[in-house]
Amino acid sequence: MRLGADLLNLTGGKRVPLILQTEAAECGLAALAMVAGYHGLQCDLSGLRRQFSLSLKGMTLKTLIGMADQLGLAGRALRLDLEHVPQLHLPAILHWEMNHFVVLTKAGGGKYSISDPARGERVIGNDEFSRAFTGVALELRPTSNFKTADLRERLRITQLWTRIEGLGSALAQTVFLSLLLQAFVIASPFYLQIVIDDILPRFDLDLLAVLAVGFGLFALINGAAGALRQRLILTAGSLMGFQMAANLARHLLKLPIPYFEKRHAGDIISRFGSIIPIQSALTTGIVGAIIDGLMALVTLILMFFYSTLLGLIATAAVGVALAMRAALFPIMKARSAEAIVTQAKQDSYLIETVRGVTALRLAGAESDRHALWQNKMAETANAKLSLGRLSISFQLVNDVLFGIEHIVTIYLAARLAFDGGFSVGMIFAFLTYKQQFVTRATALADRWIEFRMLSLHLERLADIALTDQDRGFERQPFEAREGDFKGAIALDDIKFRYAPSEPYVLDGLSLNIAPGEHVAITGPSAGGKSTLVKIILGLMEPEAGEVLIDGEPLTKFGLTRYRKQVAAVMQDDQLFAGSLADNIALFDPKPDTDRVESCAKTAAIHDEIIRMPMRYETLVGDMGAALSGGQKQRVLLARALYRQPKILVLDEGTAHLDTELETRVSNAIASLNITRIVIAHRPETIRRASRAVLLAGGKIHRLELGGPPAMGQGDTIALVQKSP
Known part of the structure; x- marks a missing residue:
């Protein structure tokens, strides 16, 4: 590269x-x-x-x-x-x-x-x-x-936070204190000029003492104002950063499930890092830009007051530096974006590696995986090196430019002193003001680059903030009322595919499920069973057809109302770091301990929990690492039952249980008199259902319980296929 x-x-x-x-x-x-x-x-x-x-x-x-x-x-x-x-x-x-x-x-x-x-x-x-x-x-x-x-949709900074009480006042106070600090900066060269031109030639110790005491008090006030200013900036920045992160995380958790399926975890996490430069720009950046702009203007006027020629030289040098910054901005933005993206990929790769370390150990593939991660790390390092080399090259040219400008300024100032137009004190004062002007003007340019660079960070945050929420979080027709929900589900001519260029996964599928019915859905792997479940749960929208709940279209019935009555155990469900009780109650702020135990008993995990040293306070580890596959699945089932659903969906939800234990769990759930939709391959699991259907070719086919194996299904399902 x-x-x-x-x-x-x-x-x-x-x-x-x-x-x-x-x-x-x-x-x-x-x-x-x-x-x-x-x-x-x-x-x-x-x-x-x-x-x-x-x-x-x-x-x-x-x-x-x-x-x-x-x-x-x-x-x-x-x-x-x-x-x-x-x-x-x-x-x-x-x-x-x-x-x-x-x-x-x-x-x-x-x-x-x-x-x-x-x-x-x-x-x-x-x-x-x-x-x-x-x-x-x-x-x-x-x-x-x-x-x-x-046609680009841009995220506005104000969309990232709601009203922050006292923020405007804090920023105004910060600006005032910053201006007070700059008064000392402006006055200091005058002190230097007076000492050199007036006090030293006359050996006026009394005036020197008065000036020293006066400027000393000024320095104390300056220090106190600086400390207060930093505290105000720290407080305002913390409030703003907290609110932006909280609002973004709240919106993230409401996004549709496909959003997460199509992105790497490390990339999503890395986007929250873009909040920090935005927070910095809105606190120190805005205040700094105001102060740098005012100081650049004041010192520019003071320079021209001393010498028009020397002022023009400094202004020309700053103009060249600003032009270089403007020319390099597009590539700096591109290099910064590349560095952020490669870092996110490296982090995602490491997260996947940690999650799959058992598979790597069993395959003896640690070295290969490490080598691939090193390649990701090398890409990140190269991206950062490219950005760093660009910065170094610019800084080199910048240093040479202002070094030459400084030498020329001193040379011409000395010539003016020889001609009687400048005193020695004026030279020192002018050089101080000139240095302040250069510093402030270039700092203002850097602020401009910083603000322009916010577009990169806003683009990254926009991927989260501007994505529409899941339909379940939209305003609903009305809240659920006791007795309103019966639980009849009807799928009418459902069609679904993941992209227009791909074949239909579900093609004209229709299925009716009565309240309290136990329906088993089976079929070949990758045949669309999990997709069907997600459509039933409202996690995905069909391309055509309707999902009816109690005779009403799901969109009219209300997803929020519907989901209050539905629970599920999906294939990829995970436990969270915390205790068993926390996970069963899903971190309910006011958990019902009796219900936690009751659900654990129904899921046939209670007896094993009470044999653990810490019982329900036993920590499950990261994603349930402390539990066996069967234990984890039963805790997930207890978590689903804790919600007291009227409809329970199990997508291979008991696949890790032996036949005897699965029978116990199934009989316990049957006593709850709720609707059950089970995705399964085991013949025993399918036979327990009151009705079984086969999903094949994107359509539902009726199955008769019992009998010899169906043609083409092997010994997985001992069922006879009938015509619809």
């Missing part, structure tokens, strides 16, 4: 915007957004996701061409050799490393500028390009239907 002028755009022409993917399999969508942005259609991934549904399986080139066509871009797929790549119409989308899409923005001289949705912008050579490029490219050109527009 190389950082150079190849990535700078100093001509003011069109530039390919860098858009980094958020979901695990949306590199094609991000690449399409970058090319569309280059041609004038500025769009973000959240908007494209709403327009084009994607699954975790990614997309094909054919799908990508279809999406481009809907945006008004004509696609032309090519297969070409390396020597023909510079002839492509750029920017072009390249198929990369057999499982990825990137955007080629420049090619020539053995160098290729790549905008990678996963890693950011980089320049690579022939060898690396040849290894990664599969030979397939997609050229995109605007058609007559293409329209330029800015």
Whole structure:
């Protein structure tokens, strides 16, 4: 990877915007957004996701061409050799490393500028390009239907917090105290000038003592004001940071389940880190910008009061430094984004490694996994090195620029002193004011960069904050009332697929479940059973058809009302760090201990819990690591029963139990007289149901309990398939 002028755009022409993917399999969508942005259609991934549904399986080139066509871009797929790549119409989308899409923005001289949705912008050579490029490219050109527009949805800072009592007053006090501090800074050069020009030549010790005492008191006041200012900033920043993080976490927990399924945990966690620079910018940043701006203006006036020539020299040097900062900002933003994303990937990889350490130990694959993690860490280090090298290069030029400016200023000031236009004290005072001006002006420019960089952090937070909440948290028609809920479920002609380019998982499925009925659903693996359960629970919306609860569409019935009556044990459910009682009551602020024990007895885990040294206060460890698979599953079942549901859904919820224990649990739940929907493969589990159905080919087929094995189902289900 190389950082150079190849990535700078100093001509003011069109530039390919860098858009980094958020979901695990949306590199094609991000690449399409970058090319569309280059041609004038500025769009973000959240908007494209709403327009084009994607699954975790990614997309094909054919799908990508279809999406481009809907945006008004004509696609032309090519297969070409390396020597023909510079002839492509750029920017072009390249198929990369057999499982990825990137955007080629420049090619020539053995160098290729790549905008990678996963890693950011980089320049690579022939060898690396040849290894990664599969030979397939997609050229995109605007058609007559293409329209330029800015469709990006931006997150406003004010959307991250509600009203904070006393924040405005604290910031106003901070500004006042900061101005008081600057008065000492402005007065100090006068003290130096008076001492050098008036006191030293006359040996006036009395005046020196008076000045020393006066400025000493000023220094004490200055120190006290500085300490108070820091306390105000600390308090305001803590309040703001706490509220932003709390609001974002509250919204995150209300997002649809597919949001979490399509993202890595480390990436989601890393987005909360973007709160810190926003908090800093809104407290120290705003106050600092106000003070730096005022001080730069005051010291500029004072410099010109001393000498117009010397003031112009300092102003010119600062102007050059500001121009360099502005020119480097786009690449600094891109490099910062790359560093953040690679760090998030490294963290996600480490989290996955820790979670799967048992599998690694059994396979003896620790070294291989460690090597792969080192590769992730190297990518992070390289991204940070690129950003660091850019900063070092800029600082070098900046230091040389102001070093030369300082030498020229001293030389000309000395010439003015020789001519009688400056005294020695005036030289010292001017240099002090000049240094203050340079420091404040460059600090103001840095604040400007900091505020501009907030767009990067707001974009990352927007992925959480601007994603629509799950429908269950929308305003509901009315609250549940005792006796309102009967629990009849009807699925009417349900169709569902994870993306328009994929086949239907559920295709015209219909199923009626009466209140109190025990229904077993079986079928081949990956046949859509868990998807069906999620639709029944309201975790996913069908593409077509309706879910009816007590004869009303679920959307009208109200998800909040519905979920108060439903509980489930899903395949991927986990326990949380805490005690067994905490987990059964799901950390209820006012747990009912009698109900906790009753649910544990129903789930056949009570006897084992009371044999533990700490009984219900026994800690379960991280994600239930202290429990066996069967114990964990029964605690999860007790947790579901604690909610006193009218409908209980078990997606392989007793698969880890032996037949005898499963029978005990099933009989205990049957006595509760609630509706049960069970996903199962065991013949014994299926036979316990009052009705069994087979999910195959996206449709429901009736099954008759008992009899010989069905054709094609092996010995998994000893059931006879009938026609619907």
